[in-house]
């Protein structure tokens with residue numbers, strides 16, 4: 001080869017080589033750059049992964065510590081140092097053994113804690129689990145797991161979790177469960193469809209079923225057929241979110257026995273507040289109900305016996321009244337003869353006085369029992385208080401004079417009117433005045449004062465007598481109550497006067513109260529009654545009848561009809577002594593016939609008669625004889641309704657037994673003689 005060619009060839013090779021080298025270098029550089037890029041990427045990814053791990057590590061609520069097998073601290077999170085309250089200084093050392101005393105100091109039992117750690121280091125178990133009780137009451141759970149790298153143990157990860165709240169919640173539930181179990185009441189939960197889900201011991205005691213027998217079954221097994229409608233109503237109410245409080249009903253036990261229960265039910269809600277079931281407490285109130293029913297029965301028994309007592313009193317008073325009539329007549333007969341015989345005069349006076357006393361007692365008894373039974377309608381009219389007071393004073397004066405007491409009366413200058421039954425209100429004032437006379441020593445003072453107080457009037461009856469203990473001021477108004485109830489007591493009476501006073505005052509819309517500074521300090525009774533405005537004074541009925549009674553025929557034909565022969569005959573005799581022509585009959589039919597035969601001017605007719613009662617007899621007599629004769633009812637029953645019935649039957653007058661003789665004489669004076677006599 002020519003040198004030039006050689007040279008050329010050499011150059012060409014050199015050029016080629018250098019090009020190859022350049023290309024190789026460029027390739028190598030490219031690969032290096034790629035590798036570097038990949039490395040940078042990997043590094044970045046690693047850094048990101050590390051950062052994520054770190055963030056995860058820090059954001060967990062557990063405290064985490066990583067140690068190597070020699071006990072050197074490799075990593076820990078903030079949470080770990082905070083849970084144990086580790087100071088900065090300790091954290092510098094990175095030696096687990098250095099940290100342990102500071103950690104142990106938190107424990108309720110530091111020695112046990114340290115011993116356990118030593119054990120873990122010594123035995124190196126794969127995992128551990130301990131519950132740590134701290135001195136401040138917190139509770140931690142500690143887990144640890146061995147860490148391995150490529151199959152080799154390289155250390156341990158310690159994990160600490162504060163479970164104080166969870167434990168407390170758990171304990172709370174535990175306590176609640178214990179409470180539920182120990183309750184005497186049945187505590188049951190059920191679904192909104194009424195399927196039983198829990199059943200405590202109380203439920204077993206109350207209903208007799210065990211939990212195993214009823215859980216999963218419908219609550220309706222406890223409900224008696226006639227009350228089955230209650231369940232849907234209860235469930236509907238619960239679905240609306242309402243509570244059911246102390247609903248009293250009946251349920252059935254396993255043994256079929258019915259029990260009374262008081263049910264309280266409320267909705268069970270989930271975390272979101274949705275109603276998911278019903279909790280129900282059923283209390284067995286069978287016993288309480290039985291006592292309640294028994295009490296009600298006893299109240300009924302008491303009411304019934306009280307009613308029977310009132311009825312008995314009414315009959316007693318009525319029966320006691322009947323014999324008084326002939327006795328009074330007999331006394332009157334004796335009186336007509338007493339002119340010649342002073343001893344007879346004295347005896348008739350005694351009889352009169354005692355009869356008056358007995359009549360008053362019997363009347364009070366009859367009144368009180370009839371008022372208690374609501375059988376005393378008032379004859380209310382517009383009446384001047386002075387009329388009432390005067391009539392009461394007329395009745396009381398003889399008593400007060402006899403007892404040797406001084407009576408003063410004070411009244412306002414102007415007139416006061418009441419809407420009242422004058423007879424009944426006089427009775428009230430008379431009762432209070434007679435009590436004052438009864439319970440005051442001779443020489444004592446009694447005052448009767450009336451005063452206005454707005455639209456009310458106060459009637460005060462005050463005495464300087466034996467007084468009343470403070471604790472008796474109210475109960476003396478109760479029936480049969482007497483302060484001195486010993487048998488040796490010096491005053492007569494049944495203990496009903498004040499009961500009557502209170503009843504009558506109440507019927508007039510008023511009140512009565514007693515006052516006393518104590519025994520021997522005197523007493524005061526204050527009656528408070530509503531007043532009405534002043535009007536022209538009505539003509540008094542008494543004045544009118546007085547006028548009428550001024551004259552009358554001296555001899556009458558009088559038929560006396562009474563099934564009590566004593567009553568009839570004594571009255572016949574008495575009337576005969578007064579110069580009247582008389583005849584007696586002893587039953588209703590006989591009365592009708594006697595009226596035919598005898599053609600009386602006046603018939604005194606008892607009501608309770610055999611064969612034909614007094615009303616019927618009166619009707620028949622009236623039918624035959626028209627208005628020619630005077631018909632007078634003589635009866636034990638003197639109430640307004642009795643008077644009305646007797647008026648309807650054709651009676652002209654109605655007298656209650658025993659008849660006040662003066663009153664009868666007054667009526668006889670108004671009676672006419674029949675035209676054909």
Ligand code: ADP
Nearest residue numbers: 435436439476482483493494495496497498523
């Ligand atoms: P009675 O007088 O028949 O016993 P009352 O019902 O009138 O019945 O009175 C009940 C009781 O109240 C009397 O027994 C008496 O103890 C007491 N009492 C009533 N009025 C007076 C009074 N003016 N002073 C003291 N005690 C009185």
